[in-house]
Amino acid sequence: MARELNEVGVVGLGTAGAGIAEVLAQAGLSVTAVEVSDEAVARARAAIERSAGEEKDAVLGRIRFTTSLDDLAAAELVVEAVPERAELKAGILAQLDKVCGPDTVLATNTSSLSVTELAVATGRPGKVVGLHFATPAKDAQLVQVVRTAIADAAAVEDAQALAERLGKVQVTVGDEPGFIVDALLFGYLNHAVSMFENKYASREDIDAAMRFGCGLPKGPLQVVDEIGVDTTYDVLDALHRKSGKRLHAPSPVLKQMTTAGVLGQKSGRGFYTYAEAGSAEVVADASTPTPGGAAEGARPVQTVGVVGSGTMATGIIEVVAKGGYDVTFIARSDEKVANVEKALAKSLDKQVQRGRLEESVRDEVLGRVKGATSVEALSDVDLVIEAVVESLPVKEALFADLGRIAKAGAVLATTTSSLPVIKCAQASGRPADVVGMHFFNPAQVMKLVEVVSTVSTAPDVAATVHAVSAKLKKVAVSCNDRAGFIVNALLFPYLNDAVSMLEAHYASAADIDTAVKAGLGYPMGPFELLDVVGNDVSLAIEQELHTEFRDPALAPAPLLEHLVTAGYLGRKTGRGFWDYSSR
Template identity: 60%
Template sequence: MARDITKVGVIGLGTMGAGIVEVFARNGIEVVAVEVDDEAVERGREHLDTSTGRAVARGKLSEDDQAALVSRVQFTSNLNDLKDCQLVVEAVPEHLHLKKEIFARLDQIVDEDAILATNTSSLPVTEIAVATSNPKRVVGMHFFNPAPVMQFVEVIKTVVTADDIFERVKGLAKRLGKQPVVVGDKAGFIANALLFGYLNHAVSMYESKYASREDIDAAMRLGCGYPMGPLALMDLIGLDTAYEILDTMYKQGRDRLHAPSPIIKQMVSAGLRGRKTGRGFYTYAAPGSSQVVEDAQTPRPNGERGIALRPIARVGVVGSGTMATGIVEVFAKAGYDVIYVARASTKVDSVRAALTKSLEKAVQRGKATEADRDAALAKITGSTRLDDLAEVDIVVEAVVEDLHVKQALFENLDEICKPGAILATTTSSLPVIECASATKRPQDVIGMHFFNPAQVMKLVEVVHTVSTADDVLATVQDLCVKIGKHPVTCGDRAGFIVNALLFPYLNDAVKMLEANYSTADDIDTAMKTGCSLPMGPFELLDVVGLDVALAIERELYLEFRERGYAPAPLLEHLVTAGYLGRKSSRGFRTYA
């Protein structure tokens, strides 16, 4: 019968290794903490003291508990001190030869029934295991940073890992208060395999100057609710670490989307490795600091660019759906006179009723006064005639996502609207230039992609075409700020920023499920608890609608002709079967 694990070893006392030491010691387990030399041992001790001291300061750990925790840890630079450990976790840098060398030495030191675990985030566990005389006792135990906080652990079972060894490690993870997810030995496992493809794509977007670093990061924070933007996250992880993970993933899977963007290696070679060196995609106050400081790439306000803005006082909105109604409310609450145009008088009335209800709810929740409500409603006029838009300064269309319908509308707006009026489309996927080309004033046409619900979501993607005038772009950026939105600016490419980064990641998740590598539940758990995302990919797909996701992925594939963007067959089959997500009560999951 297997012994309870009461004493463990941890090799490598950097941020991750010291965090793993803390996790074990917090749970009453004796720990032998090993580093390469006495100086490194002291740094590891400082990591532990700082982390537990912070917990005491925040009231999450008493001083007595801190003292008891530290007393359970034996610091050493001698691997032979691991002899009596029932489990040893290796957390050294991501170099295969180094890990194999350590495991070969451990094999000679610990008892034959001791378990050997690697915390690698991307290297093949099997290759590490075969450096020992008994690869059956080797597993992956991938903690996430910071280990004392993150509740997720990937437990990696190789083709030779013994079942009882694997079950003991899984049970230990639960005992530590972690949520273990079981995965096979594939580069990146679940979380990194999905995360780093997304990060690499964001770097490529930045490298091609499609959008600024600030706009890419703000788009994913505000548009998807992510805790950090991808480029800020790269700086936190370390560009050298990210490069090693991507390179390993590419060599194993040969997926071009995992081939590290050239700029990553260039920045690593130049010493720009992220927060730890004080410079990466952003510049920081000092090495190790999280405080971003201005540098040559920091955006300058429009006023400093010397561009005269077009005056905006009256706004037109075309459409009567949820998005159009939300946009009308946003402009009216910001003090603009708004005229909205719907196809029929019944639609005009329904928009007015929806606006009245929404503004009344805001009053009841204390988010607006009755005077605010009445002032906003007084700013709104409904009509069934496009001709009533003749004197507006900007028109925002929010009609059906059909290019022919939008082009016909823009032809009409071109004839109706006064010279200098800006014509904007809220399209989320269609080419803005196709709308512009239907007019004789393509310089006045721009994309203004609001997110649903428009009253709540802070993000607007401002999409300029090859024809958009500089003053139109500057005016719309300024207008977004005045209506309380955060504008991010990009060129006229399929998916803009958010969808172009989000949907390939969702597609990769479907491919992972399709390959039977993991379950939808475990993949969702990995991304929510391991990467702190608000929703797992399959939860999100079911909310968005599988048919909507498929349409966007097809647009991305047609635009970029990248094999990795081709929609997963499983997604196509589910849509064909009518399993569209929550709206049809069945998607990747079944709903009541």
């Protein structure tokens, strides 16, 4: 049976350690907090004081700050949260083994190192567990309790009970590199850093893409700055030594920034610049884009054509008409034209009934829309947005027609999410006029548009899509034409890694989904999201990424392929990674 702990300790009061000490004190425990110097203690105390706000007196009243490990002699459990270096952590734990009583549980907050290897550096390996708090410890809900093969059941139970006492979601995992959350998170962060380093997209656009395209609480580069550039490098380096995966090989810029002392929020500068060291307030710097600058030089647009009659096309028609544009849409038959008009009217009527739209506005929107069955009807529009089936031959044939039919100066945009935009551009015979305009589904709800320029896209064409997106109240981000653009290129390798984790029986789908939602604040776990997207769609995107980048780590996980073969495609078939028949 787990003990009710009262005296606890924290060694290392950086971003993670200070947060852990604050959380423990808030729960009413007596905390001894240890740092290497008086200056480091002062910084940690100031950070906790800022974070605790009105509760600072109560919180600080339960924390005793010190520079001596000997002051931990009476602690019943001690968490080490020193930098992510094996020799340093092992040394601290060995010292604690000598200082603390025989029943004291020694916990490591490591996110990537072997807890077993750290445990055997002590004389009490059975009393050593992993207690990894998601960052920031105060706000993140997850604690991963890491149970080694040699851990005493009582020590694990003490750690589990402490996590529950703190009001955290607790997941117990085995001793594998990165556990659940960091094994998935840091590969994704590293990929985003590499994308920025290679000038594929700006820091703002990478972060905005993941926030508005996936509903994530923070963009990846913002997360790196929060965790610490040096910590990110150390975690990736440790993961790479264990996994050997290219995805975990730290992007060179991380080491360069670490060497230069550009460490993120804690140093006042990382991928972004902050008001001061320790502040989360981003301030403008030389790389900050000018508001509206991406739309400068745009071609005038008053009329828009949309080709397609499916769910995405209908959503785009609604969004564009709401934005004040006259819209002509093309469907393959009079029946499909009528179906689009019916679906559009139904959507707008629902909004009126729910008080989100005035009846007069609904009538104005419907009055701006007309349907036709021939692309010839688009001969005089300023912008054409195609939203037909995701088939390259179909799109190429359509763009060949549009290149011939559309007036000079008209912008031709494709909503493809995975196909090469340049193929559509070349088929049109006027590649300078062609650009990607990737809406996210449902278009009426999702705020993001990826503006995808090929090597041939004219600058004013990309600017035009930015200007139109702004009028539609969308967040537009710029990137170049390669598989996955920003969002899918970052999202699907992470999802694929989660499938591989499940396939290896490292953790259950429930534990992985729970850990990601509680630890990272994501709106869905990876398997919930895969089932919503559709496993067949996910597999196709993974295959496209693997084909383009030739990286073995991007090869679709066999389990994903097996589910698709079995027809377990997710919510749309009633079964995927989850079974929806009983839900």
